[in-house]
Amino acid sequence: MLSFDLASLHAGIVDPEMDSMRILSETALRFPDALSFSSGAPYDGNHDLSALTFYIDRYIKHLRERGVPEARITRLLFQYGPVNGLIQDEVALMLKRDEDIDVPAEAIMITHGFQEAALVALRGLFTSPDDVLLAVSPAYVGIRGAARMLDIPVRGVAEGPEGLDPQTVAETARAVRAEGKRVAALYLVPDFNNPSGTVLPRAARQRLLDVAAEEDFVVLEDNPYGLFARDGESQPTLKSLDTRRRVVYLGSFAKSAFPGARLGYLVADQEVTEPSGTVRTLAQTLSKAKAMFTVGSSTLSQAVIGGYLVEHDHDLRSATRELAAVYLERLDTVLAALDEHFPAGGDHGVAWNTPRGGFFLTLTVPFTADLAAMERSARDYGVSWAPMTMFHLDGGGEREIRLGFSNLAPDAIREGIARLARFVTDASKDGATTTPKHPAPEIPEGQA
Amino acid sequence: MLSFDLASLHAGIVDPEMDSMRILSETALRFPDALSFSSGAPYDGNHDLSALTFYIDRYIKHLRERGVPEARITRLLFQYGPVNGLIQDEVALMLKRDEDIDVPAEAIMITHGFQEAALVALRGLFTSPDDVLLAVSPAYVGIRGAARMLDIPVRGVAEGPEGLDPQTVAETARAVRAEGKRVAALYLVPDFNNPSGTVLPRAARQRLLDVAAEEDFVVLEDNPYGLFARDGESQPTLKSLDTRRRVVYLGSFAKSAFPGARLGYLVADQEVTEPSGTVRTLAQTLSKAKAMFTVGSSTLSQAVIGGYLVEHDHDLRSATRELAAVYLERLDTVLAALDEHFPAGGDHGVAWNTPRGGFFLTLTVPFTADLAAMERSARDYGVSWAPMTMFHLDGGGEREIRLGFSNLAPDAIREGIARLARFVTDASKDGATTTPKHPAPEIPEGQA
Numbered sequence: 001m002l003s004f005d006l007a008s009l010h011a012g013i014v015d016p017e018m019d020s021m022r023i024l025s026e027t028a029l030r031f032p033d034a035l036s037f038s039s040g041a042p043y044d045g046n047h048d049l050s051a052l053t054f055y056i057d058r059y060i061k062h063l064r065e066r067g068v069p070e071a072r073i074t075r076l077l078f079q080y081g082p083v084n085g086l087i088q089d090e091v092a093l094m095l096k097r098d099e100d101i102d103v104p105a106e107a108i109m110i111t112h113g114f115q116e117a118a119l120v121a122l123r124g125l126f127t128s129p130d131d132v133l134l135a136v137s138p139a140y141v142g143i144r145g146a147a148r149m150l151d152i153p154v155r156g157v158a159e160g161p162e163g164l165d166p167q168t169v170a171e172t173a174r175a176v177r178a179e180g181k182r183v184a185a186l187y188l189v190p191d192f193n194n195p196s197g198t199v200l201p202r203a204a205r206q207r208l209l210d211v212a213a214e215e216d217f218v219v220l221e222d223n224p225y226g227l228f229a230r231d232g233e234s235q236p237t238l239k240s241l242d243t244r245r246r247v248v249y250l251g252s253f254a255k256s257a258f259p260g261a262r263l264g265y266l267v268a269d270q271e272v273t274e275p276s277g278t279v280r281t282l283a284q285t286l287s288k289a290k291a292m293f294t295v296g297s298s299t300l301s302q303a304v305i306g307g308y309l310v311e312h313d314h315d316l317r318s319a320t321r322e323l324a325a326v327y328l329e330r331l332d333t334v335l336a337a338l339d340e341h342f343p344a345g346g347d348h349g350v351a352w353n354t355p356r357g358g359f360f361l362t363l364t365v366p367f368t369a370d371l372a373a374m375e376r377s378a379r380d381y382g383v384s385w386a387p388m389t390m391f392h393l394d395g396g397g398e399r400e401i402r403l404g405f406s407n408l409a410p411d412a413i414r415e416g417i418a419r420l421a422r423f424v425t426d427a428s429k430d431g432a433t434t435t436p437k438h439p440a441p442e443i444p445e446g447q448a
Numbered sequence: 449m450l451s452f453d454l455a456s457l458h459a460g461i462v463d464p465e466m467d468s469m470r471i472l473s474e475t476a477l478r479f480p481d482a483l484s485f486s487s488g489a490p491y492d493g494n495h496d497l498s499a500l501t502f503y504i505d506r507y508i509k510h511l512r513e514r515g516v517p518e519a520r521i522t523r524l525l526f527q528y529g530p531v532n533g534l535i536q537d538e539v540a541l542m543l544k545r546d547e548d549i550d551v552p553a554e555a556i557m558i559t560h561g562f563q564e565a566a567l568v569a570l571r572g573l574f575t576s577p578d579d580v581l582l583a584v585s586p587a588y589v590g591i592r593g594a595a596r597m598l599d600i601p602v603r604g605v606a607e608g609p610e611g612l613d614p615q616t617v618a619e620t621a622r623a624v625r626a627e628g629k630r631v632a633a634l635y636l637v638p639d640f641n642n643p644s645g646t647v648l649p650r651a652a653r654q655r656l657l658d659v660a661a662e663e664d665f666v667v668l669e670d671n672p673y674g675l676f677a678r679d680g681e682s683q684p685t686l687k688s689l690d691t692r693r694r695v696v697y698l699g700s701f702a703k704s705a706f707p708g709a710r711l712g713y714l715v716a717d718q719e720v721t722e723p724s725g726t727v728r729t730l731a732q733t734l735s736k737a738k739a740m741f742t743v744g745s746s747t748l749s750q751a752v753i754g755g756y757l758v759e760h761d762h763d764l765r766s767a768t769r770e771l772a773a774v775y776l777e778r779l780d781t782v783l784a785a786l787d788e789h790f791p792a793g794g795d796h797g798v799a800w801n802t803p804r805g806g807f808f809l810t811l812t813v814p815f816t817a818d819l820a821a822m823e824r825s826a827r828d829y830g831v832s833w834a835p836m837t838m839f840h841l842d843g844g845g846e847r848e849i850r851l852g853f854s855n856l857a858p859d860a861i862r863e864g865i866a867r868l869a870r871f872v873t874d875a876s877k878d879g880a881t882t883t884p885k886h887p888a889p890e891i892p893e894g895q896a
Contacts, residue, residue, distance in 0.1 A: 002661075002692060002693045006721065006722045006723065008575070009572050012736070012737065013572055013736045013737055019736065044527045049521065052504060056501060056748075060497060074495050078495040079492045079708060080489050127458050127459065142743075246450050260526045260527060260528075262742060262745065262747075263746075271452070282452065285454065285461060288460070288467065291593065292460070292466075292567075294561055294563055294564045294741075296708075298708070298711075299710075300500065300708070300746060301749065304748055
């Protein structure tokens with residue numbers, strides 16, 4: 001009977017760091033009554049099952065209005081279709097309207113979420129084991145995971161309170177080159193980085209684009225949270241400032257629509273010249289990689305998202321204003337609850353950052369906040385969170401906690417922070433080894 | 449302005465062989481009046497747009513009938529969900545019923561089509577540059593492409609009229625080992641191989657499983673066409689004979705339901721032991737790769753296919769009987785038309801195989817059947833096809849044509865073979881360099 005030791009499988013699967021996401025979700029399953037600050041799942045209280053078929057029908061209606069013959073519509077939805085997708089026109093209109101990104105549909109590829117967009121971009125741009133990916137650190141685990149799957153080495157560039165310092169990026173690129181290697185790309189989330197919540201200031205955006213041109217690398221801009229800035233506080237995306245075509249923009253509908261569709265996109269308007277002299281966009285050229293990952297993207301997902309874009313006049317910034325207010329209220333609730341439980345000037349040794357938006361906040365605590373501590377917190381105090389070490393690319397974050405508040409109602413946030421305060425207080429006293437003095441109270445159903 | 453030469457991108461994207469699929473579809477676009485034998489797209493004349501929302505609603509009804517609370521159903525469809533999928537129970541019932549494959553739901557992963565299933569399996573099983581994939585040759589281009597994306601070396605094993613010879617496989621595995629390398633897996637389509645149409649006889653199936661155990665490799669069994677055998681002629685899948693768990697089974701709903709859903713699955717019931725002693729199925733362990741490719745699979749696609757499975761009592765063999773009859777009639781029509789235009793005993797120098805099912809047939813011609821010849825055929829004779837060289841892994845097939853008949857109605861097949869006969873006759877006379885004596889006739893709309 002064939003069986004395996006885990007160690008005999010690919011390094012990216014063996015790597016215990018790649019297990020952290022699973023451990024988080026398993027902990028959530030094992031302690032269903034724990035209030036969970038551990039995930040970055042978007043708010044899902046606003047969904048209605050009938051919306052799924054409504055938006056599919058809306059997209060079909062849109063095709064009919066554009067004069068697409070009925071047989072062609074049926075074929076578009078049922079048959080194999082163009083690898084780069086069906087709804088690039090709709091996404092191009094949205095990008096122009098929401099982000100002032102002006103690219104033709106040919107520069108867009110529809111993908112199965114951000115994750116596939118990142119994978120396709122990495123696959124195309126990285127050609128040798130000496131090609132290095134720079135990534136903001138701490139970073140979303142998905143970028144490290146995508147790189148691992150393709151055996152691409154990743155080097156973290158530590159960010160500060162205002163995100164990546166372009167100068168540090170330039171120095172890191174030069175250090176990589178001094179080793180005889182090449183920086184093929186830099187990954188970052190300029191708006192409300194996951195997990196740190198940082199926002200790159202306008203001047204640094206411009207300077208980072210200069211560094212990309214000077215040091216000759218591609219910028220992979222990931223922007224899941226940009227729509228949810230406070231009114232008047234939005235920064236221009238790097239792609240909208242990208243006069244030198246240094247940026248490949250990676251988008252997702254997981255937060256602006258819903259995650260289940262698994263739909264995202266890649267914007268790559270760089271020209272690629274083939275030996276025959278034919279010139280295509282990088283997005284068109286990368287269709288050869290996309291075809292070998294998942295062929296085209298689900299037509300059902302594309303129809304739902306296409307219908308959503310059409311229904312909202314391709315203006316997701318307006319369509320998500322209520323949602324943005326939900327997230328901002330939750331952020332404010334977390335901050336207020338932390339202020340209450342860890343008052344300024346106290347000797348609690350607890351600190352946190354105050355992001356202006358996004359889904360996450362970082363708490364610094366006076367003890368080691370590892371997965372074992374998280375499990376105790378979930379089991380004995382009824383509150384879970386994510387260790388920040390999961391997100392650091394080159395070590396660090398041992399005494400830091402990521403609090404994701406996007407899918408917790410304000411009442412649950414207040415109760416959750418109260419529980420967290422009890423855990424943190426006990427853990428600070430005794431190195432997080434004791435059991436709690438008070439058992440966790442009963443939790444109302446469905447609140448987690 | 450950043451731009452690229454194609455040669456500066458990843459080898460799998462530069463490789464002109466990876467371009468052949470695109471050239472085929474571009475030729476179809478450039479010559480829309482040509483009757484196309486070049487694709488393997490399934491028959492799509494039986495689809496109805498209302499089916500999409502019908503099956504989604506059917507799946508939702510099924511969840512309600514099983515007592516899943518409304519809020520949970522909404523969350524399943526909209527939110528991030530289990531990476532390995534929602535409908536493994538339905539697929540397990542289908543596998544038991546259709547293929548006598550008896551595996552628990554935990555051994556199943558739902559993927560974005562066969563392509564992602566292959567990619568996930570390859571990623572997990574291949575750990576070093578010295579790990580070699582054996583593949584039947586000629587083979588579906590998707591397997592070579594998936595391997596290229598992961599820099600996995602592929603070695604072709606030439607098949608005969610009855611598919612792969614287990615003895616040749618064993619000898620190839622030993623030759624690989626003698627080079628200091630390892631065969632990590634063997635890929636094949638035992639039932640109606642694409643492009644050759646071969647079916648592996650029962651005894652060879654058993655023997656191949658013995659060889660896999662003796663030479664210690666995994667068998668990747670791809671089975672897109674098995675449902676469409678003639679009544680009484682179905683062979684047992686390798687997986688149903690797999691008492692030693694040597695087989696990872698790769699499935700797709702592209703042919704049994706429809707391609708647009710981009711839904712497939714992987715069956716991997718092998719046990720994996722983790723350092724902690726925890727034992728999971730290989731399918732569960734590989735979820736770490738799946739998470740880094742596309743996270744979970746589209747919930748809309750899963751709902752449609754889930755509803756389709758439930759509606760048909762998980763019995764796709766019965767549900768596809770009419771469809772199987774459509775394909776078999778088309779196969780018979782191609783064979784009869786070839787007999788008519790290239791009569792036995794003639795000096796035309798043309799031969800072909802007579803598969804018992806599947807989507808494809810191979811024509812041997814007395815001239816070089818390359819992409820240039822195909823373009824002439826499409827442009828000047830109004831009929832397109834695929835050069836067999838595209839599918840050979842180690843050369844060969846220079847004078848062979850793949851005829852895909854799955855999405856051509858019998859009348860179009862008869863007209864297409866008549867055109868093909870004119871092209872073949874002219875090309876045989878003058879090495880395929882002349883223009884035709886007779887311009888291609890007008891083609892009824894929508895027939896291609």
